[in-house]
Amino acid sequence: MRPLIIIGASGHGEVCADIAKLNGYEKIRFLDDDKTIRCCGEYGVVGGTADIAAYADSSDFFVAVGNSRIRLCMTEKIRECCGTNITLIHPAAVIAENADIGKGTVIMAGAVINPGAKIGKSCIVNTCSSVDHDCLVNDYCHISVGAHLVGHVETGVHVWIGAGAVVSNNLKVTGNTVIGAGAVIVKDITTAGTYIGVPARKVK
Template sequence: MKKLTIIGASGHGKVVADIASLNGYEEIEFLDDDRSISLCGLYPVVGTCMKASEIENDIFIAIGNANHRKKLFRMNRDKYLPILVHPDAVVAKDAKIGAGTVIMAGAVLNPGIKTGEGCIINTCASVDHDSSIGNYVHVAVGAHLCGTVTVGDETWIGAGSIVSNNVSICGGCTIGAGAVVIKDIKEKGTHIGVPARMMNELQKLRGGGILLDSFIYKVLTLYRQFHTAA
């Protein structure tokens, strides 16, 4: 019987558990440091994260925070950390997927791609040909990496964002939801908007006020110019 212990009794953990059951795991349990949680979805929470050292089951780290995920990976190096792929994901035959990575429903990983360990390729996200993503990267729901993209360790690619082809993003970045990255990002931080810019840079450009998506900002500017001229 295939047995899996999932570290992290969260919403993300529920999705991981569902995928694990579809991958043939018949017995699933959770560990979490919040002692008030006794159940995660359909499955019991049987102890804290430290209990993993006592367990002989396969281990999966279902923690959203990249730094915490990395620490737990290092603590459980001696365990088998499976790759979990939803049956409705499309993964190329030559794709190289790192240990402890989850690939969710509707995701597409095309030929020549590589992922590091502990990655999250979320629902309906895509990583196109010859792209390389580092360790503990999260490609969030509906985000798309075009061909030959490189993403450094512990970067979060936000929901619905797009990274243009041949672009490199350094480690430790957060790409905001809906952002469009069209050139290399060499400085870690939070990058938002269309095209994506460092948040501090946008604050300077707009006087530190409310941050509007740059596309909307441009449309509003043109609208005002048109009506002023009229």
């Protein structure tokens, strides 16, 4: 396997590196624009995002940045440099045979993705979350730790479902929306914003 460059030397990056190692990557290094960060766990930080082009011929890439706009921007940079953006799937995730997982997405340990579900590009399906049958999770979404999308849920782009939140079945969550930790969504969300509580209400 080629070496892997992970962009974003955070705790999230370290979890992604752990998954990459389990996926067979042996040589893993990081890029981060914060020059004070020298390492991420056991892995070295070898430069910033200006160095993407220098690694594009020799290494694969993964963008491990929580902010979905920055994730989009970094993904574009990799594409402009003709780099290869990979998908990471933890071996302890349970993924239906016909589920579709987009490029640049990470599926973490204990996540369950059920039949007919489609996960877009550069998404994060975090630890022990679930995306049930026939859900559509659009590009650049984050399904946080322990969050659950029940069957036939659809999210627009750049949706962040907070830790432990639940979206009930057959509902749509419009793009650019944040669902707070622990919220329960029981109606379609048609206006972008931040929603918290049980049942969820708009706060921003």
